[in-house]
Amino acid sequence: MNIEVNSRNLKFLECFASDTRIKIIELLNDRPMNIKDLAEALGISSAIVTKHIQKLEEAAIITTESVPSTRGRQKICHLTLESATLQFRAKKQADQNRYAVSIPIGQYSAYEVKPTCGLCSDTKIIGMVDDPRYFSDPEHVKAHHLWFASGFIEYRIPNYLVGKQSVRSISISLELCSEAPHYNENWPSDLSFFINDICLGVWTCPGDFGAVKGVYTPVWWEMGTQHGLLKQITVDADGSYIDGIRISDCTVKDLAVSYGEDIRFKISVPETASHSGGLSLFGKQFGNYDQDIQVYVAY
Incomplete structure (x- = not known):
């Protein structure tokens, strides 16, 4: 934040x-x-x-x-708030041109997941738990919460730039945590973030949180994981950051955002990671923050 x-x-x-x-x-x-x-x-x-x-x-x-x-x-x-970054210097006017997009958790464009895994809407589990085939179920677009032990999930961010406009920064805010059977608050997971297949960096989530009920998690949900941590991923002209902490030297120019092409955002948990602890994602009506994946593109 x-x-x-x-x-x-x-x-x-x-x-x-x-x-x-x-x-x-x-x-x-x-x-x-x-x-x-x-x-x-x-x-x-x-x-x-x-x-x-x-x-x-x-x-x-x-x-x-x-x-x-x-x-x-x-x-x-x-x-509930894990971290906050104070911004003392206001952004220049040129950086104020931006658009915002809210992407529901279930509206992913590609995936490759392994159990434990599953997804659910705000009212029910979609398909069967621990069966990756249901990530292709047409109802997956209604998902407000999803989880998997290893693999990746990818979303398409619309690119509204025209003419000679160029991207100055991309910020993505989302609630997430690790994925352990039932839950385990000491369950680290190395999460890799990509835009257009370029790795922005890796962040290690400390655990899978289920000891306390999520503020917005439905009453009927009793399967362990309750909420995540709200993280903000930013890539600009200077590098890539999570909650203001630098994670790599990858800049927005490295992403090769082109006119007329969607911006692809991927979260990966490879089995070869030092801590392959899975991923849980939370959207509206789940977790501690009533939001979907919020994206801000400055140009």
């Missing part, structure tokens, strides 16, 4: 002006906690904790859920 340092993002920036809110983030980094437990750990009242939690929730740093308890209901707090 990129955050511009300006007055529009004050709610987010103000969250770090409080020692108490920083301590809450540290506590929630270890495990989800309810308001009472946070208050006891911090040595302050539940009312004060609640006010701090509201600010953190408004900034989308944490999420809360109300669950039954022995005395009515309790609010459980979860740390």
